[in-house]
Amino acid sequence: MPHATARADAARAVVFSPLEGAGRAELVEQRLTDAIASGVLRDGERLPSEADLAKFLGVAPVTAREALVALRHKGLVRTRRGRDGGSFVTYDDDLSLRLTEERVRALSRIELRDLSLHYAAIAGMAAEVAADRASDDDLQSLVEIDARADLATPGGARRAVGRFQLEVAAISQSPRLVHEELRLQAETGALLWMCLREQEYRDRTREHRLDVIAAIRAADAASARRATTTCIGTAVEWLIDEKVRLEAALPPSIAHEEGSAP
Amino acid sequence: MTQALATGAAAIARRIADVIDPVFALIDGWQQRMEARLAPEPEPRAADLDPAVAATVAAELDRPGTLITGAGFVAAPGYLADAPWHLAWWLSDGNPFRGVPARGIRRLDAVSDPDAESFRDYTTLEWWRVPERTGSRHLTGPYVDYLCTDDYTVTVTTPVTIDGDMVGLVGADMYVARLEQVLEPVLRDAGRTLTVVNASGRIVTSTDPHRATGALLRLDGLPDALAPLREAEAEGRVTAAVRLPDGADVVPCGDTSLALVAE
Numbered sequence: 001m002p003h004a005t006a007r008a009d010a011a012r013a014v015v016f017s018p019l020e021g022a023g024r025a026e027l028v029e030q031r032l033t034d035a036i037a038s039g040v041l042r043d044g045e046r047l048p049s050e051a052d053l054a055k056f057l058g059v060a061p062v063t064a065r066e067a068l069v070a071l072r073h074k075g076l077v078r079t080r081r082g083r084d085g086g087s088f089v090t091y092d093d094d095l096s097l098r099l100t101e102e103r104v105r106a107l108s109r110i111e112l113r114d115l116s117l118h119y120a121a122i123a124g125m126a127a128e129v130a131a132d133r134a135s136d137d138d139l140q141s142l143v144e145i146d147a148r149a150d151l152a153t154p155g156g157a158r159r160a161v162g163r164f165q166l167e168v169a170a171i172s173q174s175p176r177l178v179h180e181e182l183r184l185q186a187e188t189g190a191l192l193w194m195c196l197r198e199q200e201y202r203d204r205t206r207e208h209r210l211d212v213i214a215a216i217r218a219a220d221a222a223s224a225r226r227a228t229t230t231c232i233g234t235a236v237e238w239l240i241d242e243k244v245r246l247e248a249a250l251p252p253s254i255a256h257e258e259g260s261a262p
Numbered sequence: 263m264t265q266a267l268a269t270g271a272a273a274i275a276r277r278i279a280d281v282i283d284p285v286f287a288l289i290d291g292w293q294q295r296m297e298a299r300l301a302p303e304p305e306p307r308a309a310d311l312d313p314a315v316a317a318t319v320a321a322e323l324d325r326p327g328t329l330i331t332g333a334g335f336v337a338a339p340g341y342l343a344d345a346p347w348h349l350a351w352w353l354s355d356g357n358p359f360r361g362v363p364a365r366g367i368r369r370l371d372a373v374s375d376p377d378a379e380s381f382r383d384y385t386t387l388e389w390w391r392v393p394e395r396t397g398s399r400h401l402t403g404p405y406v407d408y409l410c411t412d413d414y415t416v417t418v419t420t421p422v423t424i425d426g427d428m429v430g431l432v433g434a435d436m437y438v439a440r441l442e443q444v445l446e447p448v449l450r451d452a453g454r455t456l457t458v459v460n461a462s463g464r465i466v467t468s469t470d471p472h473r474a475t476g477a478l479l480r481l482d483g484l485p486d487a488l489a490p491l492r493e494a495e496a497e498g499r500v501t502a503a504v505r506l507p508d509g510a511d512v513v514p515c516g517d518t519s520l521a522l523v524a525e
Binding site for chain 1: 388404405406413414462463464475476477478
């Protein structure tokens with residue numbers, strides 16, 4: 001039954017899924033920052049209330065409040081009082097760029113590759129199993145997700161990737177793969193799919209998506225896995241190039257300091 | 263000999279239907295109660311209806327040994343005066359996937375504001391679309407229920423109709439793992455490999471432990487043999503058993519839209 005809400009926008013549903021581990025305000029803040037900077041949450045969109053946010057993410061209301069305050073300071077949300085009040089997303093190109101760049105610099109190449117390997121293990125296996133288990137209806141829903149993809153914007157392309165990957169996981173019929181897919185999308189999606197800023201990569205992800213659909217249609221498990229992991233590999237290589245570019249642009253001392261942060 | 267085996271499969275198919283029939287009967291009972299309650303209402307309101315729905319489904323969701331894990335009423339768009347889009351759905355708070363035992367029920371959080379980003383027009387989804395088209399009960403799944411419980415689920419829905427108009431539907435969710443548990447004794451000791459599939463040929467459970475639940479059963483001629491099942495479900499009628507080219511019998515399990523494949 002909950003399909004009703006989940007299928008609406010998987011990438012968005014992921015943003016408001018429970019946080020793993022200790023519910024720290026920094027984690028809530030990171031999750032929402034990623035979602036705003038990557039365009040999963042849209043400019044002007046109203047965030048859930050403090051109480052709802054706390055409930056969805058499985059943290060204390062005071063933690064949710066703390067995170068919202070931090071987002072406000074960063075300039076990522078603004079708060080309106082009154083009857084139609086609440087916290088609203090404010091998207092700013094320059095700010096988003098800066099925030100995601102900070103994120104890339106904070107992780108080492110080893111960490112970035114490791115993260116993409118972990119994700120490829122989950123998504124690749126899901127695609128492999130989905131190729132064996134997809135019914136005609138399942139295929140149809142993949143085709144529809146692709147057809148609805150908005151490739152003109154980074155956020156649109158991100159949402160399409162998120163939806164598609166989650167649907168593939170759902171078609172694998174494995175609750176654990178779905179669970180991991182959701183968790184990894186929430187944790188690493190904004191970082192991993194940063195290449196979708198560029199139109200060329202938005203088009204390339206679409207090509208990969210069509211390859212995955214063709215492989216699933218042909219019940220070709222090996223090709224479905226390969227197309228999926230190739231797509232993720234392409235994304236992480238872009239990310240590492242980006243990291244090199246960013247570090248080259250910084251004075252050496254700062255680059256070193258930020259690069260060694262966890 | 264073949265005839266005797268086929269008869270055996272038919273008897274088992276009947277027993278499978280008997281396991282699921284109480285859930286169908288339950289949902290049919292809710293349907294009648296909803297129709298009786300809503301028919302005289304000049305302007306039905308969610309605010310009045312929700313407590314009644316909760317009370318109705320809570321009794322079953324709380325019952326030890328129940329097969330269902332979620333249940334409720336979903337309104338046709340525009341039917342309720344105070345809630346154009348409305349899901350009144352409750353979930354049993356236990357979650358076997360995360361090792362949480364049952365402890366009361368909670369309401370499903372659904373987005374009912376059509377202007378919200380995450381709003382989804384539920385009338386396009388299988389569990390609504392099919393009963394709306396056919397006017398009768400439909401079994402959706404098995405599928406991974408990924409927003410609420412992260413579990414592998416089957417959903418049964420049946421329309422609530424007043425003066426020929428569908429005003430909503432009632433339904434229930436069942437965990438496939440629980441279903442497998444109750445079907446296993448029914449399938450035992452048959453002498454043939456028995457596999458329960460849905461109308462798409464997806465395996466619900468099998469006496470062959472290496473047949474995975476959720477996989478498609480790939481047998482020559484099976485998709486064709488199952489096609490009438492999908493049509494028949496619409497009319498609530500039972501289709502005839504079919505023999506596949508390799509000798510397997512495909513026997514519908516009553517009007518559940520599930521079929522038993524005996525090899």
